[in-house]
Amino acid sequence: MPYHEFECSKCIPERKQHAVIKGPGEQLTDALPQGYLNTIPGTISERGCAYCGAKHVIGTPMKDVIHLSHGPVGCTYDTWQTKRYLSDNDNFQLKYTFASDMKEKHVVFGAEGMLKQNIIEAFKAFPHIKRMTIYQTCATALIGDDLHAVAQEVMDELPDVDIFVCNSPGFRGPSQSGGHHTICIAWFKEKVGTFEPVREGEYIINYVGEYNIQGDQYIMEDFFERMGITVNSTFTGNGSYDDLRAMHRAHLNVLECARSSEYLCNELRVKYGIPRLDIDGFGFKPLGDSLKKVALFFGIEDRAQKIIDEETARWQPELDWYKARLQDKKVCLWPGGSKLWHWAHCIHEEMGVKVVSVYTKFGHQGDMEKGIARVEEGALAIDDPNELEGLEAMETLQPDIIFTGKRPGEVAKKIRVPYLNAHGYHNGPWKGWEGWVRFARDIYNAIYSPMHKLSKLDISKDEIPTTIGFETQRMLSDVNLSDEIKNNKELREYTGKWDCTRDLIKKPAPRSDEPQLAIAA
Template sequence: MPYHEFECSKCIPERKKHAVIKGHGEDLTDALPLGYLNTIPGTISERGCAYCGAKHVIGTPMKDVIHLSHGPVGCTYDTWQTKRYISDNDNFQLKYTYASDMKEKHIIFGAEKLLKQNIVEAFKAFPKIKRMTIYQTCASALIGDDLNAIAEEVMEEMPEVDIFVCNSPGFGGPSQSGGHHKINIAWIKQKVGTVEPKITSDYVINYVGEYNIQGDQEVMMDYFKRMGIQVLSTFTGNGSYDDLRSMQGAHLNVLECARSAEYICNELRVKYGTPRLDIDGFGFEALSNSLRKIGLFFGIEDRAQAIIDEETAKWKPELDWYKERLKGKKVCLWPGGSKLWHWAHAIHEEMGVEVVSVYTKFGHQGDMEKGISRCEEGALAIDDPNELEGLEAMEMLKPDIIFTGKRPGEVAKKIRVPYLNAHAYHNGPWKGFEGWVRFARDIYNAIYSPVHQLALMDITKDEIPDNGFQTQNLLSDKNLSEEATFSTILREYSGKYDCLADIRKKEYPEMVLTKKLNAV
């Protein structure tokens, strides 16, 4: 077994089995780290808790809902506005967060009266919102507050409202994935089947495991609409509470993020006989195959193929332009869960980058299996790394960029490694054909950013140029003087293009700037 032992973790020998380096000819039985286990004491894990997985990942994207946490206010703030789950109701669910604000006295004397008071006050503060989700935290779970009883009491007194209770305290699983499972199961047990759907098409799906990060869902919804498919509900990005109560009416559950939402698909299949079809919205080949599968299920393959042909013809040349300039760049793919395997093979084949490491904070063994199988030899795979291990990995691998969350990403910037936010994106959406090109553009801009090149300088000994972003001796296009500057170009073309990459591509195809920056 090719275990990798970090120098910083030698005092915790159990950590050795949580990292491997994929060697020549090794299969998954030889190159699979331990995963989805309780965090080893002393490793200072950066995982999210089960409460976070339930509220922050699954619950909060529901748009017409008051999301109230029964616990200390810190739990609520920690899971508020850190992802871009946009919605078409003026982003109500992002603007406001609610907490019962439990204090020490409530731990001693109980907090059920406090919870009821908070529920009533929240509905009065927002009279147009008639739906609520209550999330349990460690504090309210430990003292045994009966959230379900309070919710039933309020619904009897206020019959126009409906309340969903998610009993998922932070200690409810090894990581946030435990919360994914709990809210999936609670939703189907409490709410699915309580509303009759309005069917308007012969082809009806639930789009499951989609959270509308920066508009991802809208890209996919456009494809479904062009195929004549009715999306009954989206679990849960831009999802309506009552639409999600009618999930039983779909002909097919189309599953995007298997790590967070396969549970409800499996239960819908058992309870209502609804089949499950796993898809992938990232990458030209994966997305094309996904649309074909959906088309094949409904017998409308021709509609799917028409979209694929049109979008590929429009966007493939753009992707190829970036691939030529990203080829061979080293990437640490540290996103968390399913993106580990959604992206690993696709970014290598379609963008030319080399995946030198994968890790997951909350993924299960199956996620790591798929991720490692899609990586090249020599890739370092890590389960539940901490900050010191991440730093040591970057020092060893020397990646050109990492895809990760904000916390490890900001750490990477301190050692002059650029990062893209794999959880909330930099300039998304990244799904769909155009979105995949946008992802490549963000990678290109991060790696070749002139500001990042300046960040690589050591101000204690390197000479600092006094011409700012001047491109002297870097431009060869006949239309530009050698004294031209980035700021001049951006001012001139800011009204036409939204990024420097577009300017280079569309206006100055012969520029040798990329080659020069590669040599820096």
């Protein structure tokens, strides 16, 4: 069997089925780790919860909305924007986060009255915002607060506002992907079809599964406009609440992140007959093929080809320059969701880097299928790794760089492996032809950074002592072990093992002008 067992996880034998090494000639069914299952107790998973998937990933990129979490303030603070979801309304959704700030007394007596008061206060504080989303958390789901009833009561009193309720407690599903499903289906059932837009254009699309990380949506929207295509709504990066209520009026759903938003596209196809096309905004060839696919649907292939020719001629020489310098550099591709397979093949083919590992924390079997199919033999695929497994993988594979989130990235830096933020980017946007070159530049800068090379130098055994002349050294020069240590065999043996500990518990001789204090050992 192709399963890979981590040394650090031998005490949890179930983990063996969650990692595989892609062997020669193996079929996907032979090389698939188990995924999207309940977290194994004791593994110390780093997954996000369903509430995080609903609010942080999908909900809050909506730009003209008060996003209010009904629960403890910690849930809200943990999902305050770190992914740089930009918008053209002065980034309102990035600047502010809202919480009902639930306390213990609300768990006992209920928090519906407090929630209503908070909703009204939020609308009064920002009178130009007339839309709100309320997110349920574990605490309020457990006590049974009726968020829909409270929201309806407010809308009856304030007829110019509209409120969407997402019942997305953290325990709803194995990971944050459960929250993706929850908010997509809730939005479709409660809000799609409740607003009629005034929209002109021969070709109208919904751009779905795009979150405008550092301006990705702006790049893709420009390509669509150059092709004569009108973007009816973007779900949800730089997306307007009312535009997203009008998703039923598009001719085509163009889907970017299938893992987070395919549920919505499938429902729109069933009820309104809107077709779905999956695209990829990353990489020269995948992006070009995607634009041609959308153009083919509307019969305007020549417009897409013109963009492809112009952009490729402008940016191919720069990409080739980076590819020559990144050839055969090893990368651990640990981005989490759909970027696992969006990037796996094209960073190898177009940048020359070798993918030695892929992982996902919340992806489904389909994500692993596509990801493993696009990497080379010998790549290590992991489902829901913890910190120890990540460290062991990096020490074994010795990658030149990893693409991952901030938490695993900071761990990688501690063992001198540079990382790029696959979730929020370093210097984005990374979509489009120029964005792909910008991505290559970020990889090059990370690998060849002189500062990173300096981090690998060990100066602890420098020939020049670093303690000479310091006041602390003088203070410690004339000290004796306390009588307590001398008379305590166990403590004396302990301090003999650690010189630094022994120094810390030594006490200097007191000056004659200061009081004599008893110092505990």
